[in-house]
Amino acid sequence: MSTGYFHRVTRETPTRFWINNPSESEIDLAIEAGAISCTTNPTYCAKLLKVEPDFITPIIYRAIAESTDDDTVADRVCMDATKRLIHRFLPLYEESGGTQGFVTIQSDPRKDEDADEIISASLRYRALGPNFMTKIPVTEAGLKAIRTLAEENLPLCATEVFSIDQTIALCELCKEVAQKTGHHPPVYVTHITGIFDEYLAKLVSREGIEIPAETLEWAGSAVGRKEYRLLQKRGYAATLLGGGARTTRHFTDFVGGDVHITINWSAAQELIEAESRVVSRIGVETPSPILQTLLDTLPDFRTAYEEGAMPVEAFADYGPVQLFRNNFIAGYERLLSEIAVRRKAQTNSA
Numbered sequence: 001m002s003t004g005y006f007h008r009v010t011r012e013t014p015t016r017f018w019i020n021n022p023s024e025s026e027i028d029l030a031i032e033a034g035a036i037s038c039t040t041n042p043t044y045c046a047k048l049l050k051v052e053p054d055f056i057t058p059i060i061y062r063a064i065a066e067s068t069d070d071d072t073v074a075d076r077v078c079m080d081a082t083k084r085l086i087h088r089f090l091p092l093y094e095e096s097g098g099t100q101g102f103v104t105i106q107s108d109p110r111k112d113e114d115a116d117e118i119i120s121a122s123l124r125y126r127a128l129g130p131n132f133m134t135k136i137p138v139t140e141a142g143l144k145a146i147r148t149l150a151e152e153n154l155p156l157c158a159t160e161v162f163s164i165d166q167t168i169a170l171c172e173l174c175k176e177v178a179q180k181t182g183h184h185p186p187v188y189v190t191h192i193t194g195i196f197d198e199y200l201a202k203l204v205s206r207e208g209i210e211i212p213a214e215t216l217e218w219a220g221s222a223v224g225r226k227e228y229r230l231l232q233k234r235g236y237a238a239t240l241l242g243g244g245a246r247t248t249r250h251f252t253d254f255v256g257g258d259v260h261i262t263i264n265w266s267a268a269q270e271l272i273e274a275e276s277r278v279v280s281r282i283g284v285e286t287p288s289p290i291l292q293t294l295l296d297t298l299p300d301f302r303t304a305y306e307e308g309a310m311p312v313e314a315f316a317d318y319g320p321v322q323l324f325r326n327n328f329i330a331g332y333e334r335l336l337s338e339i340a341v342r343r344k345a346q347t348n349s350a
Contacts, residue, residue, distance in 0.1 A: 007034045013256050015258070017268065023048070028088075037260070039262040049338055102133040105134065115142070118136055119145045132155070133188075136149070137316075139160070140313050147173055147176075174236075191227055193253075195327075203300065218286050222286040224254065225284070227240055239259070242262065245261070
């Protein structure tokens, strides 16, 4: 019997571990440690350029040979780089009867406000394997795409979720689709805990807002736990998926709930090596003085925490969404830059 941290979490709680953006060596380590599925994002290929250049460089050259359009090449590279993950997690998908072993892919983040582009990319990626899961931001455009793809019964990782209103909009939409079509694809509401905390910390520093650091540390988990309670209370057919972790606390704060959390291997390794105890923290209530300080001091926290504070058309412009998207765009443009360099070098050597 495996005794590692994540195996104990699995035995003692309904909480599950997903691995994020793994390299070749991290894939098997994560599965052995108890990872049941895998997330990637638009920075994945930029990471591979750093840690596995020998793996991704031939993929880039093959894609360049197939197209003169760099955007098309980047899309092809992302697909081909992810095939390895699809293959490695497929046994988990098959053994679980299609409840585990998913691999998420998110399309070009520069086109996140084009529903047709999101739909087209998702249907294209579906050919990678049965355990492919499309990853789509919960914005006005993203919700349009999610509606179409839910009607196609495609597994959904709804990402860039930072607020109660985004959670409700997504879940109500999926409920409508289920009533209309009878389709109930797996739906994961991806609350980006760490990026939310990062955004607020930068805001506080930039604007000189006086708020104790220990108070600020509660923000992302407070919203995520409220989202979890809302899913449970309303009986939405969706699972909370914690994402964007910046510390191990962004995993451990949700242990005990029927929650899945995706983290990088570095954070997973930290929890394993520390021989962390399995402590249920999903039911921890944010202390009233801390919650009130967050609500009174930070309007962006109030927008995330209170129902009815943000209309659908404002989702894409919400500060944390913009921060996360900018990170993705920077990573994706790193890939495009490398493609341009490789194409030029190939042309010059011809």
